[in-house]
Amino acid sequence: MASIELQAPKSSDPEKHATSNGGNHGVDDDDDEISPIEQVRLTVTNTDDPTLPVWTFRMWFLGLFSCALLSFLNQFFSYRTEPLIITQITVQVSTLPIGHFMASVLPKTQFRIPGFGSKRFSFNPGPFNMKEHVLICIFANAGSAFGNGxxxxxxxxxxxxxxxxxxxxxxxxxxxxxxxxxxxxxxx
Structure with missing residues (x-):
């Protein structure tokens, strides 16, 4: 079998990875954001994009719907002799394409909400992003009640x-x- 070697993404800031003591393999003493677990470093970035919209219509709609649906389905199936448990992983897998679909079909028109000053609102503020998806999964987890019944x-x-x-x-x-x-x- 051929093995594939992956490397963690490098930061563009050379001062961030400067070492204060020579023995810590390129990690600064104050840099607590870099995970010591290699698999996490390879898949999860340690940076944040604050420009991504979070509290979007898509997030609220899919989040509340998935919470209510999982709550209903798990309660409904709990009356069986062998209950069927639907976890938030199902929502995590299914809402990603639904979120991208909603981003492609929802109108991008911006509305002004009376009473909120110059604040503007849009049903579709841009592409569906990871932050929305994570919040939808948190909503779904609240409705699944997995383990506690x-x-x-x-x-x-x-x-x-x-x-x-x-x-x-x-x-x-x-x-x-x-x-x-x-x-x-x-x-x-």
């Missing part, structure tokens, strides 16, 4: 309906689930 109070609502034969309104059930999930900041 669903909220415990969902079982209470199920017991009220299935075993006691009583009806509980959507609002009462929702309030019960939310109040049992929210933790007070004064709790240990």
């Amino acid at each position: 669903s909220a415990y109070a969902v079982g209470i609502v199920n017991i009220i309906k299935a075993f006691y034969g009583r009806n509980i309104s959507f609002f009462a059930g929702w309030l019960l689930i939310i109040t049992t999930q929210v933790k007070s900041s004064s709790d240990p």
Whole structure:
């Protein structure tokens, strides 16, 4: 088998990699951004592009939709004998082409929002980027509840309906689930 040798990207700033002591292999003592793990250095950049748009319509739409969808699907499939668990990896793989598609079809027209001064808004501020994709995956992870299962109070609502034969309104059930999930900041 032929082996391929990869090298970490080099910084264009020569002073950044200057050494203060001769024995640390070209890494400055204050440079904590360079990962000691080679695979991470090869795949993840240690720089940031602050010009990339983050809080975009695409991010909010796909993020909220994926959070709600994963939450619904995992709760729906949890009633099976062998529950099917859908993780945020599914969203990570599927939203990348969807995000690029939305970037190609959404209008680039800029709108002025009344009450926000000279701030302008666009449904399509540019190409779909990594920051949007990461935030969408964070939203999806919040909805997947992988490992922890669903909220415990969902079982209470199920017991009220299935075993006691009583009806509980959507609002009462929702309030019960939310109040049992929210933790007070004064709790240990």
